[in-house]
Amino acid sequence: MKTFPIALLCAAALPATAGAQPRSLDPVAALRQVAALRDAALTDDVAYAITEGLTTEVGQRLAGTDAEARARDWGVARLKALGFRNVHIETYDMPVWVRGEERGEILSPFPQKLSLTALGNSGATPPAGLDAEIVAFPSIEALRAADPAAVRGRIVYLTHAMLPTQDGSSYGASGIVRRQGPTVASQKGAAAIVIRSIGTDHHRTPHTGVQMFADGAAPIPAAALSIPDAEQLDRILKRGRPVRMRLLLTPRQTGMRQSGNVVAEVPGRDPKAGIVVVGGHLDSWDLGTGAIDDATGIAITTAAAKRVMDAGRPLRTIRVVWFGAEEVGAFGGIAYAKAHAGEKHVLMAESDFGADRVWKFDTKVAPGALPVMDRIATALAPLGIARGDNLASGGSDITPLAATGIPIVSLRQDGTRYFDLHHTPDDTLDKVDPIQLRQNVAAWTTMLAVVANDPTELGPVEKGGAE
Amino acid sequence: MKTFPIALLCAAALPATAGAQPRSLDPVAALRQVAALRDAALTDDVAYAITEGLTTEVGQRLAGTDAEARARDWGVARLKALGFRNVHIETYDMPVWVRGEERGEILSPFPQKLSLTALGNSGATPPAGLDAEIVAFPSIEALRAADPAAVRGRIVYLTHAMLPTQDGSSYGASGIVRRQGPTVASQKGAAAIVIRSIGTDHHRTPHTGVQMFADGAAPIPAAALSIPDAEQLDRILKRGRPVRMRLLLTPRQTGMRQSGNVVAEVPGRDPKAGIVVVGGHLDSWDLGTGAIDDATGIAITTAAAKRVMDAGRPLRTIRVVWFGAEEVGAFGGIAYAKAHAGEKHVLMAESDFGADRVWKFDTKVAPGALPVMDRIATALAPLGIARGDNLASGGSDITPLAATGIPIVSLRQDGTRYFDLHHTPDDTLDKVDPIQLRQNVAAWTTMLAVVANDPTELGPVEKGGAE
Numbered sequence: 013m014k015t016f017p018i019a020l021l022c023a024a025a026l027p028a029t030a031g032a033q034p035r036s037l038d039p040v041a042a043l044r045q046v047a048a049l050r051d052a053a054l055t056d057d058v059a060y061a062i063t064e065g066l067t068t069e070v071g072q073r074l075a076g077t078d079a080e081a082r083a084r085d086w087g088v089a090r091l092k093a094l095g096f097r098n099v100h101i102e103t104y105d106m107p108v109w110v111r112g113e114e115r116g117e118i119l120s121p122f123p124q125k126l127s128l129t130a131l132g133n134s135g136a137t138p139p140a141g142l143d144a145e146i147v148a149f150p151s152i153e154a155l156r157a158a159d160p161a162a163v164r165g166r167i168v169y170l171t172h173a174m175l176p177t178q179d180g181s182s183y184g185a186s187g188i189v190r191r192q193g194p195t196v197a198s199q200k201g202a203a204a205i206v207i208r209s210i211g212t213d214h215h216r217t218p219h220t221g222v223q224m225f226a227d228g229a230a231p232i233p234a235a236a237l238s239i240p241d242a243e244q245l246d247r248i249l250k251r252g253r254p255v256r257m258r259l260l261l262t263p264r265q266t267g268m269r270q271s272g273n274v275v276a277e278v279p280g281r282d283p284k285a286g287i288v289v290v291g292g293h294l295d296s297w298d299l300g301t302g303a304i305d306d307a308t309g310i311a312i313t314t315a316a317a318k319r320v321m322d323a324g325r326p327l328r329t330i331r332v333v334w335f336g337a338e339e340v341g342a343f344g345g346i347a348y349a350k351a352h353a354g355e356k357h358v359l360m361a362e363s364d365f366g367a368d369r370v371w372k373f374d375t376k377v378a379p380g381a382l383p384v385m386d387r388i389a390t391a392l393a394p395l396g397i398a399r400g401d402n403l404a405s406g407g408s409d410i411t412p413l414a415a416t417g418i419p420i421v422s423l424r425q426d427g428t429r430y431f432d433l434h435h436t437p438d439d440t441l442d443k444v445d446p447i448q449l450r451q452n453v454a455a456w457t458t459m460l461a462v463v464a465n466d467p468t469e470l471g472p473v474e475k476g477g478a479e
Numbered sequence: 480m481k482t483f484p485i486a487l488l489c490a491a492a493l494p495a496t497a498g499a500q501p502r503s504l505d506p507v508a509a510l511r512q513v514a515a516l517r518d519a520a521l522t523d524d525v526a527y528a529i530t531e532g533l534t535t536e537v538g539q540r541l542a543g544t545d546a547e548a549r550a551r552d553w554g555v556a557r558l559k560a561l562g563f564r565n566v567h568i569e570t571y572d573m574p575v576w577v578r579g580e581e582r583g584e585i586l587s588p589f590p591q592k593l594s595l596t597a598l599g600n601s602g603a604t605p606p607a608g609l610d611a612e613i614v615a616f617p618s619i620e621a622l623r624a625a626d627p628a629a630v631r632g633r634i635v636y637l638t639h640a641m642l643p644t645q646d647g648s649s650y651g652a653s654g655i656v657r658r659q660g661p662t663v664a665s666q667k668g669a670a671a672i673v674i675r676s677i678g679t680d681h682h683r684t685p686h687t688g689v690q691m692f693a694d695g696a697a698p699i700p701a702a703a704l705s706i707p708d709a710e711q712l713d714r715i716l717k718r719g720r721p722v723r724m725r726l727l728l729t730p731r732q733t734g735m736r737q738s739g740n741v742v743a744e745v746p747g748r749d750p751k752a753g754i755v756v757v758g759g760h761l762d763s764w765d766l767g768t769g770a771i772d773d774a775t776g777i778a779i780t781t782a783a784a785k786r787v788m789d790a791g792r793p794l795r796t797i798r799v800v801w802f803g804a805e806e807v808g809a810f811g812g813i814a815y816a817k818a819h820a821g822e823k824h825v826l827m828a829e830s831d832f833g834a835d836r837v838w839k840f841d842t843k844v845a846p847g848a849l850p851v852m853d854r855i856a857t858a859l860a861p862l863g864i865a866r867g868d869n870l871a872s873g874g875s876d877i878t879p880l881a882a883t884g885i886p887i888v889s890l891r892q893d894g895t896r897y898f899d900l901h902h903t904p905d906d907t908l909d910k911v912d913p914i915q916l917r918q919n920v921a922a923w924t925t926m927l928a929v930v931a932n933d934p935t936e937l938g939p940v941e942k943g944g945a946e
Contacts, residue, residue, distance in 0.1 A: 064714070068589065068711060068714045068715060069588075069589050069718075070591075071589060071711075072591065122536050122537065123546075124539065124768070125539075127904060214905075214910070216903075216904035216907070217682065240909050243909060244534075244535065244907070247535045247908075248535060301591070436683075437683035438682055438707070441707075441711070442681045442707050
């Protein structure tokens with residue numbers, strides 16, 4: 013690829029604080045040069061190569077396991093080979109839960125096997141499994157309102173009606189079933205809980221995901237049925253006869269283990285100009301190979317940073333972070349916030365919603381920085397990306413630090429099919445659309461090319477706004 | 480539904496042999512009455528109710544198991560309730576193979592678990608599993624040409640490139656990998672064989688299916704990888720390093736067990752007018768609930784027969800057969816042929832290709848009967864069904880008898896997505912499109928309304944033509 017210095021690209025419309033930055037480049041020329049970087053990114057192969065390599069040569073990489081450690085080593089080697097500087101691992105310790113055997117079946121009235129998987133931090137059944145009658149609830153509110161006498165000793169079945177949404181907003185409402193159901197069921201004395209998978213597909217591939225037993229609730233076995241199995245159970249329950257289920261789950265807590273973030277940099281020309289953090293998470297759930305969650309997130313942000321790096325040393329340092337242990341509690345993001353709290357972060361941005369096309373550009377910056385964001389929006393428009401609002405929320409990895417008042421941007425991906433795959437065995441490379449992946453790289457390249465080279469202060473922003 | 484006698488519907492264009500049949504109804508009026516039955520079937524709920532009931536209340540029903548026996552009892556009760564006559568079970572014995580534990584993983588160079596399932600009649604690994612290096616072949620021809628020294632003691636990996644086809648023709652070419660691969664691998668001394676699933680989906684749901692070790696080949700462990708897993712193995716092998724795999728399969732042969740066909744009739748007015756046999760197969764593979772393979776086949780043909788029955792006693796007897804043990808070797812079809820060889824079968828037709836819309840009408844009848852088939856084709860055209868040829872092949876259940884020279888018709892279903900689901904855990908009720916299911920019922924109702932009431936001799940046809 014032809015390279016050219018982009019230090020000059022973004023100097024148009026500089027505020028009075030811009031100091032020594034040249035003012036000669038007109039806005040049209042600046043936009044043209046960002047556009048050239050953007051359009052070159054539409055032929056990117058780096059992001060796909062990272063995604064393919066990590067998912068093939070490491071595969072699943074559950075937080076705190078040997079597989080995640082192999083993924084960190086893989087990441088260090090790849091980031092060095094791509095030309096990044098200061099490539100290193102920052103470790104921390106975290107509690108690790110691992111999956112065991114998992115089986116479920118209806119014993120009566122219609123004997124049949126079920127496809128299910130344990131939720132994170134699920135308790136175990138006795139080694140021979142447990143048998144109990146099912147008591148069903150259509151919502152977490154109905155479970156909360158239940159008489160404990162109706163729940164005690166039974167297997168709670170909790171369902172919901174999640175549908176696909178482009179912005180992923182249905183995950184919040186339905187996800188409560190997974191996040192809070194096990195705690196509420198435990199508090200009412202349930203023997204176990206099975207939920208309808210938090211997902212939108214129709215395959216026998218159940219969706220795992222984290223939950224934490226809260227408020228002193230004892231861990232009970234907690235599993236997700238695949239959606240066809242949940243619908244099958246709905247039909248069986250509708251027959252009105254008592255339904256007995258057998259459940260065998262043998263997961264276990266293995267204690268504190270080492271995890272870590274992989275960090276790499278594109279050093280900026282001016283150390284006082286601060287750091288732009290971009291990244292995604294390196295760990296994955298253990299059922300698939302973590303392709304869309306979140307190999308593509310680290311791949312997109314890394315490929316974009318490399319493109320800006322190759323175009324000339326930027327004003328600001330770009331720091332690429334492959335966060336560890338996101339899925340199980342954002343331990344990597346918390347560790348990063350603790351280790352780097354004292355540094356000047358000018359912007360943080362995370363990609364953790366698959367690799368389908370970016371459709372909206374949200375920001376959270378100081379009012380004085382909105383003209384910079386508008387310039388980015390202008391450059392993103394030809395990619396089919398609409399300007400969103402200035403109320404962006406972050407992602408789970410950047411939130412621990414960004415919530416202290418650091419500006420964020422969000423290149424929002426189309427989530428219509430994301431929850432078909434999220435946390436399932438089906439999260440594999442074949443689900444990544446290389447064309448849409450490149451559109452993501454182009455969007456991130458565009459954003460980074462501007463913010464890493466424009467000296468405008470983007471903050472401060474209100475604390476705690478990111479979630 | 481309003482009912483009316485259809486004995487008169489098809490008397491137009493009667494040949495001289497028609498005897499006492501009335502000749503007064505003109506062709507336009509006859510077609511109009513068949514059309515009324517056809518259109519009423521587009522609101523059918525019987526086929527969906529059978530499909531929903533069998534897949535919910537029995538679920539999987541592997542041939543020769545207790546589950547298949549429950550399915551037969553379920554069928555007898557349902558067929559009696561629908562008003563059929565002479566409802567009974569015809570039993571036979573057959574060898575039964577059952578699945579055990581199944582696990583696979585890559586040991587090196589990139590450790591990871593694989594999603595796979597044993598093929599029918601697979602041998603077992605040692606109880607602790609077996610480890611061996613993989614030797615890969617792109618085709619059965621390449622495996623046949625291989626030096627046994629390169630295969631001995633290894634795990635053969637055999638792949639293919641099946642794509643969806645509307646007529647299902649790609650199954651024949653790719654299916655050879657499953658049907659013959661294990662035998663060839665065994666003959667060359669392989670420790671085991673894994674194949675790319677014979678399917679067209681991209682889910683972690685492997686496709687099982689029958690194979691028979693032939694020519695004295697000793698049973699070896701034989702499994703199908705899900706398609707994403709096969710593609711993952713392809714990528715790993717492309718790295719050029721030796722690949723070691725661990726395989727654990729514990730299926731077993733359980734000896735001879737009882738299976739059976741469920742038979743029901745709509746008695747005809749004239750016992751000498753012969754029998755029209757329609758049906759599908761009752762058994763299923765054990766991974767899903769056998770919704771499209773083949774609950775819908777028995778549901779469609781039963782619902783159509785009931786509609787013709789409710790419209791008035793037909794000239795000919797319609798016999799509905801829910802064949803047992805099709806998946807594992809067409810034992811039900813063979814038993815039926817043996818038990819009923821001496822009866823006058825005027826036509827046989829089978830539905831065993833899912834429940835997506837019928838798009839083509841093929842026949843195999845004597846030339847003199849083609850005008851009757853053309854009348855059916857005319858009545859099918861408004862359903863979007865094209866007239867095919869007079870070279871129809873049967874299905875595996877009717878072939879044992881039809882190959883002796885009995886006419887057949889084939890209402891061919893759209894198979895574009897059939898091999899996404901075929902023989903996988905994903906063959907569940909949610910895959911059935913109720914609207915397309917009704918189009919199937921309408922097509923079969925149309926065909927049956929004509930052939931059960933028209934006295935034209937449809938045969939004889941060439942022997943052995945059905946396959």
